[in-house]
Amino acid sequence: MRSIHTLTLATLTALAFAPAAFAQDSTPDDTASGKHFAVVGGVSLLQPKNDPVDGIKKVDGGPAPTLSFSYYINDNWAVELWGAADKFNHRVRGPAGKLGTVEQQPIALSGQYHFGQADNVFRPFVGVGYYESNFSNENLASDVGHVGLETAKGAIGTVGVDMNINSTWFARADARYMHARPDVTVNGRSTGEEAKLDPWTVGFGIGARF
Numbered sequence: 001m002r003s004i005h006t007l008t009l010a011t012l013t014a015l016a017f018a019p020a021a022f023a024q025d026s027t028p029d030d031t032a033s034g035k036h037f038a039v040v041g042g043v044s045l046l047q048p049k050n051d052p053v054d055g056i057k058k059v060d061g062g063p064a065p066t067l068s069f070s071y072y073i074n075d076n077w078a079v080e081l082w083g084a085a086d087k088f089n090h091r092v093r094g095p096a097g098k099l100g101t102v103e104q105q106p107i108a109l110s111g112q113y114h115f116g117q118a119d120n121v122f123r124p125f126v127g128v129g130y131y132e133s134n135f136s137n138e139n140l141a142s143d144v145g146h147v148g149l150e151t152a153k154g155a156i157g158t159v160g161v162d163m164n165i166n167s168t169w170f171a172r173a174d175a176r177y178m179h180a181r182p183d184v185t186v187n188g189r190s191t192g193e194e195a196k197l198d199p200w201t202v203g204f205g206i207g208a209r210f
Contacts, residue, residue, distance in 0.1 A: 030167035033118040035209045038070040038078075040172050042205020046088045046106075048197040053184060056099065059197065060091040064105075066203055075118040080127060080158075082176075083107035092140055100140035102149065106133035106178065108156045119164065127158035131178055145187040149195060154179040168208055176201045 047061030068082040087103040110129025116122075135149040160174030180197040183190050 031119055032164065032167045032209060033075050035118075035167075036072045038068075038072065038207055038209040040068045040070075040205045040207035041085075042066055042172065042203050044084070044176075044201045044203030046084075046104075046199050046201045048090065048180070048199040052195045052197050053193060055094055056092055056195075057095055058093045059102075060093070061199075062089045064088045066205070068205075068207075070112070072209075076114050078112045078114060078125075080110050080112055080129075081108075082110065082158075087136070101137070102135055102140065103137045104133045104135045104152075106131055106152075108132075108176075108178075110156060110158055112158065114162070119167070121164050123162045123164065125158075125160050125162065127160075129156050129158075130154070131156040133178065133180060133182075135182060142186070148185040148188070150183040150185060150190070152178070152180040152182040152197065154181065162207070168210065170207050170209070172203075172205045172207050174201075174203050176203070 042065070043063055044066045045061055045063050048059040050058050052059060064087060065085040066083065067085050068080055070078045070080040072078045084105045084107070087105045089101060089103050091101055092099045108129055108131035110127040112125050112127035114123050114125040116124075131152075131154065133152040135151065138146070138148045140147045156179075157177045158174060160172060163171045165171065177200055178198065180199060181194040182197070184193045184195055185191065
């Protein structure tokens with residue numbers, strides 16, 4: 001948790017000082033147009049929905065550092081590989097209180113469309129793609145044995161906005177929705193029941209394009 005707090009503080013500090021720090025490097029001829037690669041580092045909060053399966057009322061959200069790498073086909077269309085650099089940790093609660101914890105680590109590949117010109121100060125974008133999220137360290141109280149979750153797979157949708165600092169650096173805020181219905185297992189065997197987690201993420205980060 002200390003590492004996440006440190007990364008969050010570093011991100012906020014970069015957001016505060018980046019415009020002044022990089023303004024001296026800008027010239028009238030600088031442009032973001034034509035650059036094909038971008039990398040973004042940040043922090044995201046992932047929150048699953050309530051009542052995902054019988055006996056579980058709530059799965060608490062949690063933060064984790066995230067990274068993304070994008071290839072821009074042109075100034076508007078891009079392909080992004082996004083994922084958690086560490087695991088999201090969730091506390092699981094039932095009607096009578098805490099049942100235990102579970103961790104997950106998603107990764108996704110999406111196509112994106114970025115609106116407007118490459119040098120606009122604000123550039124909204126949308127995306128859609130495919131993701132997988134691996135669940136691990138399931139520690140859930142149960143009378144029937146070890147309860148686990150299979151890997152979640154499905155569609156992911158993204159909305160966000162980039163704020164250009166200069167032709168290289170930008171700040172990003174985004175939200176992502178994952179259609180997550182992993183199978184519930186007991187002692188390694190499928191129960192035929194799905195956990196309707198369907199989480200949202202909200203993230204902030206700093207990016208560079210080149």
